[in-house]
Amino acid sequence: MDQEVYDVLIIGSGIAGLTAALYSARQGLKTIIVSADLGGQLVMAPEIQNFPGFESIRGYELIQRVEAQVRAYDVEVVYDEIQELSRQGEYFVAKGLSSEYRAFTVVLACGKAPKELGVPGEKELRGKGVSYCVVCDAPLFKGRTVALVGWGHHGWESVNTLAGYARKVYWVFPSAEPYDDEEAVRSLLSRGVVELVPRAQLVAVKGSKRVEALVVRNRDTDEEREIQLDGVFIEIGYEPKTGFLKGFVNLNDKGEVVVDREGRTSMPGVFAAGDVTDMPYKQAVIAAGMGSIAALSAYKYLMEVRGKKVAVLSDWRHGKR
Amino acid sequence: MDQEVYDVLIIGSGIAGLTAALYSARQGLKTIIVSADLGGQLVMAPEIQNFPGFESIRGYELIQRVEAQVRAYDVEVVYDEIQELSRQGEYFVAKGLSSEYRAFTVVLACGKAPKELGVPGEKELRGKGVSYCVVCDAPLFKGRTVALVGWGHHGWESVNTLAGYARKVYWVFPSAEPYDDEEAVRSLLSRGVVELVPRAQLVAVKGSKRVEALVVRNRDTDEEREIQLDGVFIEIGYEPKTGFLKGFVNLNDKGEVVVDREGRTSMPGVFAAGDVTDMPYKQAVIAAGMGSIAALSAYKYLMEVRGKKVAVLSDWRHGKR
Numbered sequence: 001m002d003q004e005v006y007d008v009l010i011i012g013s014g015i016a017g018l019t020a021a022l023y024s025a026r027q028g029l030k031t032i033i034v035s036a037d038l039g040g041q042l043v044m045a046p047e048i049q050n051f052p053g054f055e056s057i058r059g060y061e062l063i064q065r066v067e068a069q070v071r072a073y074d075v076e077v078v079y080d081e082i083q084e085l086s087r088q089g090e091y092f093v094a095k096g097l098s099s100e101y102r103a104f105t106v107v108l109a110c111g112k113a114p115k116e117l118g119v120p121g122e123k124e125l126r127g128k129g130v131s132y133c134v135v136c137d138a139p140l141f142k143g144r145t146v147a148l149v150g151w152g153h154h155g156w157e158s159v160n161t162l163a164g165y166a167r168k169v170y171w172v173f174p175s176a177e178p179y180d181d182e183e184a185v186r187s188l189l190s191r192g193v194v195e196l197v198p199r200a201q202l203v204a205v206k207g208s209k210r211v212e213a214l215v216v217r218n219r220d221t222d223e224e225r226e227i228q229l230d231g232v233f234i235e236i237g238y239e240p241k242t243g244f245l246k247g248f249v250n251l252n253d254k255g256e257v258v259v260d261r262e263g264r265t266s267m268p269g270v271f272a273a274g275d276v277t278d279m280p281y282k283q284a285v286i287a288a289g290m291g292s293i294a295a296l297s298a299y300k301y302l303m304e305v306r307g308k309k310v311a312v313l314s315d316w317r318h319g320k321r
Numbered sequence: 322m323d324q325e326v327y328d329v330l331i332i333g334s335g336i337a338g339l340t341a342a343l344y345s346a347r348q349g350l351k352t353i354i355v356s357a358d359l360g361g362q363l364v365m366a367p368e369i370q371n372f373p374g375f376e377s378i379r380g381y382e383l384i385q386r387v388e389a390q391v392r393a394y395d396v397e398v399v400y401d402e403i404q405e406l407s408r409q410g411e412y413f414v415a416k417g418l419s420s421e422y423r424a425f426t427v428v429l430a431c432g433k434a435p436k437e438l439g440v441p442g443e444k445e446l447r448g449k450g451v452s453y454c455v456v457c458d459a460p461l462f463k464g465r466t467v468a469l470v471g472w473g474h475h476g477w478e479s480v481n482t483l484a485g486y487a488r489k490v491y492w493v494f495p496s497a498e499p500y501d502d503e504e505a506v507r508s509l510l511s512r513g514v515v516e517l518v519p520r521a522q523l524v525a526v527k528g529s530k531r532v533e534a535l536v537v538r539n540r541d542t543d544e545e546r547e548i549q550l551d552g553v554f555i556e557i558g559y560e561p562k563t564g565f566l567k568g569f570v571n572l573n574d575k576g577e578v579v580v581d582r583e584g585r586t587s588m589p590g591v592f593a594a595g596d597v598t599d600m601p602y603k604q605a606v607i608a609a610g611m612g613s614i615a616a617l618s619a620y621k622y623l624m625e626v627r628g629k630k631v632a633v634l635s636d637w638r639h640g641k642r
Contacts, residue, residue, distance in 0.1 A: 015373060018373065019373045019606065022371055022373065023371060023604075026370075026371060049347075049390075050343060050344065050347060050613075051374065052336060052339065052340045052343065052383075052386075052387045052390065052609045052612075053372065053374050053375065053378075053383055053386050053387055053390075054374065054386075054390075055386075055389065055390050055393065057374075062373075062374055065373075065374050065375075065376075066373045066374060068376065069370075069373065069374075069375075069376050072376065260582070261581070261582045261600065262601070262602075279582065279614075280583070281583075281613070281614055281617045283344075283610075283613050283617075285340065285606075285609050285610050285613050286610045286613050286614055287610075288373045288606050288609070288610060289604075289606050289607045289608075289609060289610020289611060289613075290610060291373075292371075292602070292604050292606050292607050292610075293600075293602055293607055296602045296604075
């Protein structure tokens with residue numbers, strides 16, 4: 001167990017968490033990032049054109065650049081999944097799967113994670129044919145048979161990508177039509193690789209060591225069908241993974257952490273930034289700005305608790321600290 | 322007079338305004354930037370190390386990169402200084418020195434401008450020896466005699482920079498000591514280039530075509546002194562230039578535009594971002610995030626006014642629109 005008490009514990013390592021770490025470390029605060037993975041949702045973005053400074057950049061490359069920037073400072077980065085957060089006296093304790101972390105302030109930047117279907121076999125076969133990221137994993141299924149669960153423009157894009165690799169793609173969706181751009185759907189079907197599975201309800205993912213089949217039920221006829229395949233891609237959106245925060249900080253009805261303009265949650269000393277918050281716009285540059293704000297608010301909070309003046313905060317010049 | 326009505330008029334072209342333009346244009350909104358200069362305060366930053374994605378970048382280069390990114394879209398950029406903003410029926414009218422601009426929404430991103438001393442000769446000799454930016458103009462005074470009006474760490478940095486070029490630097494400040502790091506001041510004085518002018522009150526800048534002298538009064542003795550020199554650098558902070566907004570949107574006691582978390586001002590349809598707002602932290606990445614937020618809020622406002630649904634706003638994926 002780590003007995004050290006950090007100034008700032010940042011949970012999550014997407015662009016919000018990394019930017020918070022950059023600012024926290026530059027303020028001279030003892031900083032640790034604890035995250036289950038590195039880079040958050042951005043690593044899955046094939047191309048970003050709306051992050052100021054880059055006309056076009058792969059999400060993974062942007063994250064790598066910011067990570068290198070953070071690593072230039074004395075920031076500890078630990079891979080662990082936080083299960084519980086509590087206040088104990090003057091500091092917070094975060095319990096992870098492999099260790100426990102103590103800090104005087106916390107920045108929640110754990111973002112969103114792909115929504116799961118919640119059907120039997122899904123969890124067990126994750127990474128063994130069940131994927132939540134077409135952009136990441138499509139190339140692994142060259143010449144194989146896969147299904148894409150999803151709809152709308154994003155579903156269409158995903159199927160289109162998969163069709164470039166797979167021998168056959170089942171497009172599985174709950175309504176009668178997968179996407180209201182009929183021409184786009186027609187053009188996709190004309191490639192002869194895609195089969196539509198409309199009005200589908202997912203029943204189970206089957207397989208012993210790897211995915212072998214997908215069971216779907218027709219919502220109108222209740223008829224079940226078992227589709228033999230090698231991979232199931234689930235792209236039905238994202239949700240914040242904030243179960244461990246329930247009762248600790250205020251969450252909205254979507255499970256997002258409620259923050260004010262300065263990144264403060266309902267718990268003094270706990271701040272939040274990026275997609276995990278109830279900020280309605282989810283964008284990389286907004287998450288980065290919020291990460292900076294959360295770190296500066298944590299700094300201000302620490303200085304106030306420690307009885308130091310922070311009058312300079314509002315008058316910093318860019319790049320001067 | 323320009324009779325066209327834009328969807329979004331952005332006042333200011335710093336990182337906040339440029340990022341707002343990027344997002345506004347990418348939403349398909351007819352966008353115009355009106356600004357007195359290009360780039361805002363960032364162009365004066367010699368080095369930025371805390372903008373995510375760049376371990377180190379000159380402020381000017383960052384702005385150039387974002388400007389190029391904006392120019393790839395159909396955004397009009399006009400150099401003009403807005404004097405008045407008003408609502409006329411369903412749109413806003415902004416009166417500039419050279420033209421008039423109409424738009425259904427406005428994003429205020431006019432940042433801050435250097436504080437002036439307000440002494441005779443200062444305005445008249447601006448750009449003729451009076452400068453508000455050591456980083457920009459110090460090299461122009463190689464081998465000449467200059468004064469720096471300022472204090473603290475920033476004042477010290479400015480004098481230090483000037484001492485690398487000028488033959489002599491008068492460091493002019495109102496208190497008894499210019500900077501509480503005495504060792505740093507001693508080391509600077511040991512170079513033999515700098516003369517301290519403590520307890521100084523500025524009386525006037527003198528010169529016919531260019532700066533010729535600076536008149537200062539001693540706060541204790543009331544004695545006046547005329548210092549012969551070639552340049553006067555004034556680095557006493559920044560303030561928002563929001564005089565033209567008084568009575569139009571709520572300002573705080575610093576003259577900053579009051580905004581909520583989504584960049585909304587007290588006037589529906591008018592949004593604000595960056596250093597001109599009452600967000601207490603002034604940082605480039607925060608201004609960029611706020612620019613994105615203001616543009617998305619303008620988009621949402623326009624869609625609501627026009628009776629269109631904007632349900633997708635909160636679920637955009639990075640780089641997908």
